[in-house]
Amino acid sequence: MTESLIPQSIFPDLPRETPAIDKNGNFSMLWSLGFSSLFQALQANYKNEGIIIPSLTQSQADTIRNQYVPYIGNPLPPGVINITGQMILNTSFPGPQIFIISFDGATPPNVTAVKWWTFTIT
Numbered sequence: 094m095t096e097s098l099i100p101q102s103i104f105p106d107l108p109r110e111t112p113a114i115d116k117n118g119n120f121s122m123l124w125s126l127g128f129s130s131l132f133q134a135l136q137a138n139y140k141n142e143g144i145i146i147p148s149l150t151q152s153q154a155d156t157i158r159n160q161y162v163p164y165i166g167n168p169l170p171p172g173v174i175n176i177t178g179q180m181i182l183n184t185s186f187p188g189p190q191i192f193i194i195s196f197d198g199a200t201p202p203n204v205t206a207v208k209w210w211t212f213t214i215t
Contacts, residue, residue, distance in 0.1 A: 151185035154209050161194060161207040168201040169194075183209070 111121045120128070138145055149157075157176075169175060179192045190209040196202035 146180050146182045146189060148184050149181045151183060154181060154183055154190065157192070158207055158209060161204070164204045165207065166203055166205075168199075168203055181209070183211070188212075189214070 111123050113124045114120055164170070164173070175194055176192050177194045181190050181192075182188070183190050188211050190211050193206075193208050193210050194204055195206040195208075197205050
């Protein structure tokens with residue numbers, strides 16, 4: 094991996110450039126856009142039952158895993174995010190999976206394995 098992964102927030106940050114409302118009591122354009130983005134993100138990621146686990150195909154899951162394979166035997170470099178614990182619904186079989194990066198006991202720890210672990214809820 095040649096570029097650092099910058100984590101993207103699910104929810105937008107608050108606009109800080111302008112006041113929230115104008116002198117007429119209307120939301121500013123940035124605040125209106127911020128609220129619109131927030132509502133869209135909430136609608137896309139939540140439903141009545143709670144948080145929706147993102148759906149990915151096996152190919153998409155493999156693409157994510159393959160980004161971490163080159164680090165096996167070495168520490169994760171600065172700027173590379175440890176995504177252990179991230180969950181997906183794999184639509185290729187379907188089933189829930191959690192991403193796990195395993196490390197050894199060295200200082201700094203070396204990556205020993207990267208895997209999407211399929212689990213069942215019983």
